[in-house]
Amino acid sequence: MNEENRTPTPRPGGRSARVRADVVAATLAEVTEKGYDGLTVDAVAARSGVHKATLYRRWGGVDGLIAEALTSSADQPWPLPDTGELVGDLRLITHEVFAVFTDPELGPTPTALITAAQRSDVGAAALRAFFAARHRQAAEVAERAVERGELPAGTDGTEVIRAATAPLYYRLFVTGEPLDARTAERAADIAALAARSGLFAPETG
Template identity: 45%
Template sequence: MPTARPVVGRGAKVRAAVHAATLAELVDRGYAALTIENVAQRAGVHKTTVYRRWADRDALLVDALAEQMASDIPIPDTGALDTDLRELARSLVRTHTSPTGKALLAAMFSGAGGVPEIAAARRRVFDDRLERAAPVVARAVARGELAPDVDPAEVFKALAAPVYLRLLITGEAVDETTADHAARIALAAARAGVLG
């Protein structure tokens, strides 16, 4: 006999429960098997509750991905650029090596990645992440650690590139050593003035 799911309230609680259920379904079953019915059951809501807020599974997945990716990697303020970059890179690695992070990457860069809405959400997520991380560079400029013409987006692309290369292209192991190496690369490039 199936276990009864708890009944979830309205508004923000429903949204959070459905997002969590969506990500859990993505981790457990993958994009191809993700259904509104399974998400609703896991979230403890009726499927019409889900359809009332999201037109289809892709709209739901886009919303859940955007929310998860925006909140998963905090922006550090350690007082020094080298430690800020190291903490940022380590957060990126922790996020994308977790089961949820792996499922998110698989969804964004595999079959689901071909869905125009998912591709647009991926772009929005990365744009948002670059924008939220810009104060790290602004603070470094204010402290005199970097020249004012350094482009914050380019610093974070240089930071993320070695991590994503290993995650998505070469399949090499990704750990704190990878993160620390990526941070050193981005810091050296930023200080050399090649990221303006």
């Protein structure tokens, strides 16, 4: 089910920011409890205290609300590890993904949001933007490794992060296979090994 491709409106501060925060919180709560098929504008309006006419005007419907929740998540700062070595940083990043998604209390919300986002063009576009933003932020750990001389010059930090986290998301959202801490650590180790070998650096010669 696709709704109109509406881009979320600019987000000034003050009351508009409070409305946005309330709507995002309500959307996350509703999608966690009911999934995409049970998510309705009426329910988000009732939970957030924001009139449904406002929700339709600003976000266009359910798909726009999901996109806004993802955009809001991407806006949140993500403190990055700095262990002094690439493999240590990557292990902490993959462990965070593992810990969040497998936590009985924390995991259901991001799982439900990502699953819902895949059900519409608007949500899928917001999901791609969310991961792109997160990868850009996390690429700093690879860039620091290049500065230390640990990785070849020109290494694509974003690709390093993708390589480290992709096996986790594959299990979580594609195969449904169990995810454990050792799998998360192994994914980080493999990505670090590939990066050090130059697989994510420009070809020379």
